[in-house]
Amino acid sequence: MWKDKTLTNDKPRRRSPGRVLIGALAALALIPVAVISGASPAGAATNQFRGMNWAVLGDNFSTGPLVLSGLSQSDSNATVRAKANALYDDMAAIGVNTVRLPINTHTVGTTWWNAYRGAIDAATARGFKVILAYWEDGAASGGRITNIAAWNTMWSNVTYTYGSNTNVYFEPMNEPHGYSSSEWRTVAANWMSYHYSAVPARTLIGGTGYSQDLRDICNDSRFSGTLLSFHHYAFFYSAMTYDAFRSHIQTRLGNCASRAVVTEFGAPMSTGLNYANASSTDNFVRHIRAVTQVMRDNQMGGTYWPALGGKPTGSSGYDYYSMFALSGSGTNLNLTVRNASGRDRIRYGWGL
Template identity: 90%
Template sequence: MTNQRRPFRRLLAGALAALTMIPVAAVIGAAPAAAATNQFKGMNWAVLGDNFSTGPLVLHGLSQSDSNATVRAKANALYDDMAAIGVNTVRLPINTHTVGTTWWNAYRGTIDAATARGFKVILAYWEDGAASGGRITNLAAWNTMWSNVTYTYGANTNVYFEPMNEPHGYTSAEWRTVAANWMSYHYSAVPARTLIGGTGYSQDLRDVCNDSRFNGTLLSFHHYAFFYSPMTYDAFRTHVQTRLGNCASRAVVTEYGAPMSTGLNYADANSTDNFVRHIRAVTQVMRDNQMGGVYWPALGGKPTGTSGFDYYSMFALSGSGTSLDLTVRNASGRDRIRYGWGL
């Protein structure tokens, strides 16, 4: 998720220093990934306050004092409630201040609890603090982080890797070079379990889709109403489909969301509300193309006003200790997300 909800107006970085090239022959000419991605029926689990951080990522509901066993118990309680609405995938953030630390030993409970029950897990790198402007802060630390992660989970077929969330600080050519270099360097991350983000805020897949270095990968796509001016339902559908390019069959909408605590009716096909039109359009494109989706967020995220929670969050969190519960904030929103998953 972008670090603030405001009209999309930050420009992609212009002329940047040339990146050190790593041979990418290992990924050129790979076979295209299998068509259709609706096996991903997911939610993002985020830090309360968002995932852009210069410190360890402590997800909403967890405490940095938790042990691995406590994290697993909390995660299982939350996954039980997510599974009740059809969730089988969770997207989790990582950064260089989390992986390889003492907290990482506990944090891994969120991953291991998910895979043990058959959930798919998407591990996505969030830049280390919003001030880094959509660029990797420390390339060496980033590679060390990913070497640790792919060494640990490269053989686990339920774990997927997303090299970077919203790489908006790079031009299209630069980002594609960074991503291709990552794939060559981290050979434990098989292409079929790698999700390459689109350009900008992961909002346009066309250049990545047409780059043969990524033929064997999945693609990560984001679409929010606040990125753009208001549109009609039909305009949103066309806009989403256009930015998917020719790669809808291997794309996953890893972030999309809208207010779930304000009483909006996402079942109303005649609604004039821009958020309702947007969610209905995104989920229709998903269903039409048999695409998977990972809603932003299940819980966590950037608190709205003085509410103490992100009003996009699908669930309200209650309970204490390891006895945690999730309650759906908007039944029509839940049902529309399930519709997008093909349920």
């Protein structure tokens, strides 16, 4: 997420034939529908992803180690696991089964990485899915990878460690807005060729721009076996009606809603907005209601931005988009929902 950027509308996959068919159909009938749909992302809904982003307080664009909100760089792996489990307990209470976590070249492979992995391992141990997404090295890098060699080394480390873990998913880059569509698709395709242990079915390729348009990615056969990462915020665009938001979102999903995960969407959760109000004239309410309706209509999953962390709003000390307020100390951490109607609407989008 990058909330300081003002965006305008983007311009930016010799037996009798009869006996063979009958045998195939009989065998197919014995396979659960969920298994069939999960075999290829190209034809599968993605609402198995019911998630939240766990972010750094101050956002994830950094030229240093990524220390998630609630963690300390002095924490051991065991401490990180204990803290993460306390937070995941509270997330799971509202239906979360997925967490999207940031990585960068200043975290992976360092001493802090040995501890940071506790957040990943705690999640997968409880059956959560984990989306690991690369954040560029600070906002000054302009939405481009500043060091391709370091980026590839980072991903080699990550995919070597988690390539065989079926609960871990890989997102080569968050919001690749510094690249043209053609450039980004080449970068992403090269990444897939290089990091072959990241199977396409567990790879999420971000849309063009701020991951806000999937159409070019969707139509590129090099990504036909992957999942797709989509972002949509009200502040990306001018104010719209609820119906206009729904149409806008659906248009930018192209023909690939069945493979898309809305890995970022969010709105203020600390200002008392009523996300249950279908007749609200508030642009944030209309937006969240529209995003979650499109998700539900298309059986799409999503990871709300953020559970905690993010860019502090004013002098509040927290991002007012954050779903939870963090309290407690040590490993005894607790999360409290900031807005019940917002929580309920997110759950509605997940299909709950």
